[in-house]
Amino acid sequence: MxxxxxxxxxxxxxxxxxxxxxxxxxxxxxxxxxxxxxxxxxxxxxxxxxxxxxxxxxxxxxxxxxxxxxxxxxxxxxxxxxxxxxxxxxxxxxxxxxxxxxxxxxxxxxxxxxxxxxxFFPQLVAGPIERATNLLPQFRKEIKFDYRMAIDGTKLIIWGYFMKVVVADRMAVYTDTIYSNIGGHSAITIIVGTIFFAFQIYCDFGGYSSIAIGCAKIMGFDLMTNFKRPYFAQTPVEFWRRWHISLSTWFKDYVYIPLGGNRVSKTRKYYNLFITFLVSGLWHGANWTFVIWGGVNGIYQIVYSILNIKPSKNVKNVFVYLFNISTNFVLICFSWIFFRANSMSDAITAISRTFTAPGKFFMGDEKGFVFAIIGLVVLLGKDTYDEFLLEQRLKPKKIAKGAWYLGLVMLILLIGVFDGGQFIYFQF
Structure with missing residues (x-):
């Protein structure tokens, strides 16, 4: 309005x-x-x-x-x-x-x-895409202020703002510079810019989701989890179970399964997967770059399904685990090139120069670059803790938790970007 x-x-x-x-x-x-x-x-x-x-x-x-x-x-x-x-x-x-x-x-x-x-205003403009089976029953109940939910919601909001203004918006300064002149940068610069974008879009959208879920929680409502440490996924299939979960499950329930899902022949199953991801790409925007991005991710699903490659359940086998995560991350970053590029010609230029353009590394604003790395280190530390230690009940004491969130607030105020653009997913 x-x-x-x-x-x-x-x-x-x-x-x-x-x-x-x-x-x-x-x-x-x-x-x-x-x-x-x-x-x-x-x-x-x-x-x-x-x-x-x-x-x-x-x-x-x-x-x-x-x-x-x-x-x-x-x-x-x-x-x-x-x-x-x-x-x-x-x-x-x-x-x-x-x-x-x-x-x-x-x-x-x-x-x-x-x-x-x-x-519902917290998740209206960029999700999570809620299900009536989850949210409507909550609207029928009398809601009273819950101190614990308010604290949990506030924590989610703080973490969401950290992801947005410290990591996403810091990295956006660098990635925007690279992708606005993709033909003028070396291979190493384009690779770093693409990696930065991978974390930029994760923290931009994941940060928004965290803020939205936190706002709803303060008011006494539980929204569904939308991100679950996606870059720890070992396969593209697992990645989409961790990334934009509300949209992934929506397409699964309302597009993939009605098409026949995996209850059909293998050929038809692969067709269903590909169509679902093409539609997912088109949902993200009216541009061929998004359609190709969806198609590339659909191909990943099909290839991994044909080869029957599944995540390793043995986390102690560090080499296999890290190899799987690294391989998947490279594949996902390759697809992000199409998502971020301003046009198909820019995407092709970025890919070709990655293999054919040796040269010096462009850092841009050195201080801003260092701040982005600091934010990334904190993000990876938090996600690593949540992935491997949280479920083992290695929980810090209250004073450590307080220091952690105070530290996040300090980082937000000291190195956050407060003149950044809107959330990426607002355009979808």
């Missing part, structure tokens, strides 16, 4: 449509009518998303194909602002309708509570 007040009607319209359709689905006993209401809800909601997010991209792509064949067709172009959070609340609302259709929950009769589910 701050950008375009009339856009508030979009989320209201989406809320009304999914509420009415789910209500009718719940009442109807005839399967054809139930399916008709479901399809209507899906088409209307994704139709709005298509117009605002994908219309110009698809018409431009079709125009380019026809133009190369010598056919000139004019498509009207709409200059529209992309409403903040439209992909997130659309997926959340449509997921609710599908859950009611599958009889996994009863329709919420209280319109206000359902509207709150669609527009």
């Amino acid at each position: 701050n950008w375009e007040p009339i856009y508030a009607l979009l989320i209201f319209f989406s809320t009304v449509v999914t509420y009415v359709c789910a209500n009718q689905i719940d009442k109807e006993t005839e399967q054809k009518k139930r399916k008709l209401y479901l399809v209507s809800s899906v088409i209307i909601n994704f139709g709005i998303l298509f117009v605002f997010k994908y219309y110009n991209f698809i018409t431009e792509s079709v125009f380019n194909v026809l133009d190369s064949a010598g056919v000139r067709v004019h498509f009207p172009e709409f200059k529209l602002l992309l409403p903040v959070g439209i992909s997130f609340y659309t997926f959340q609302a449509v997921g609710y309708t599908i859950d009611v259709y599958r009889k996994e929950l009863k329709h919420e009769t209280h319109f206000g509570k359902y509207a709150l589910f669609v527009s």
